Amino acid sequence: MTVLLTEDADGVRTLTLNRPHRRNALDAALWEALRDALVEAGRDRSVRVLVLTGAGGAFCSGADISQGVSAAHPLYRMRTLTEVTLLLHELPVPTIAQVTGVAVGAGWNLALGCDLVVATPEARFSQIFARRGLSLDCGGSWLLPKLVGLQQAKRLALLADVIDAEEARMLNLVAWVVAADKVNTFVRDLAARLAAGPPVALAQTKALLNENADRTLRGALASEARAQSVNFAGADVPEAYAAFADKRDPRFTGGWAVPRRTEGDDT
Template sequence: MAETSDVLVERDGSGIVTVTLNRPAVKNSVRPSGWTELTRIFDEIAGRADDRVVALTGAGGDFCSGADLRAAGGEEPPGRGMRRVNAALLALRDLPQPTIAAVRGAAVGAGFNMALACDLAIAEETARFSQIFSRRGLSVDFGGTWFLTHMVGLHRAKELAFFGRILSAREVHALGLLNRVVPEGQALAQALAWARELLGLAPLALSQTKELLNLAASGTFHDSVLREATAQHLNGTSDDTREAIQAFLEKRQPVFGNHRRATET
């Protein structure tokens, strides 16, 4: 385990990386340097072929309470703080590996949207969520305007953003913003179980499927099917697909060794 001031990164040797926000005394709120640290960590993961699935969680009893407002602002030039925030968001969103949020306790403000930025989100039944920005004199950030509008529709997005009410995990699940609600203490265990299941899938094809789905949310139908054709062609030249088909024919589990195309040396 490699420890930083704000974040823990643990690799279990199988390809699963667990990234843990590590400021439990302040409900894992993120100070300015923390956004930079998250960007560095996500960028490192993106470049490692042996990192196959990412689980994102928080230390102690909470996921993330958003930006640490006590440490925000200061003498920074206008805009620099949000550049840090957006860099972390884009590094997380653009990871080629699938990401799973394991939420317990508070997930509010940017913490709520951090869970939405992951590909899958699991929350404990005692978790609580809020787009709390309006109650702090702020507008929504960390991609929340995009996530909410695309995931729940404009009118519900405005209700969540305007009022900033505290919502239970069950309420958030009913809105379609969570994949699963699990008993208290089980979110990370369920996330890791899903991560192990994802390890059994072809990493190249899984990464491409993630990108195709993300792009489909803002593109046309024709754009999507053209991208599908390009991705499928790449799959057809990959060791991943060759191994998956051979394993199917031999009635065994596939073993994926790398992400390289078959034509590469």
């Protein structure tokens, strides 16, 4: 069985965790497949948006502990987990987690590592690590305090409470709660809106928001100036201006608009 399914449509790549018999628990094969798929998505310029979801009515039940503790040194296992977390967080396209059923432990933190989380009312979430004698991983110790504040992060992590989709939305851990029979259409439309956006500008905006959370205002302004300079040198800004003048929707390509060299220009 293929543990990770890949589907492409109109610039949107959907990765589906496909171990439904284990509620898509992450074993070594799935971690490695996810790592390779994220590397490929980052390299493929036709990918404008990435959707991460799970098969069989669950998102991801965390690490697969059904076979007990692996004989491999934990450091080696954590390297793959760390690679996946960073690849997802730094992917230069918008990412959407479509969560149905359970999203717990590393599975929940993979969802939180996406830029936007859409959940169905039936979704359930837990930082289950404490129940397994473990500490947070997959970026949870960094993500949770930024999203919910330190006290709520400690409550979720130390008690390993199970919360529903509506509470997750109230805590800013979910952007939208959408009925199960409408969620596919909702995510498809959301992804289409993102895919139609300016790819270079969106990539830089995503990076700015991620990076500047830990910077001073002066540092953030410097990063914004650098990103905006790149945008103004690209083809999407003049296309947006022309579309505005023509009263039409812009057609963004992410192209590079290098001006022609004129006679007497020695620069």
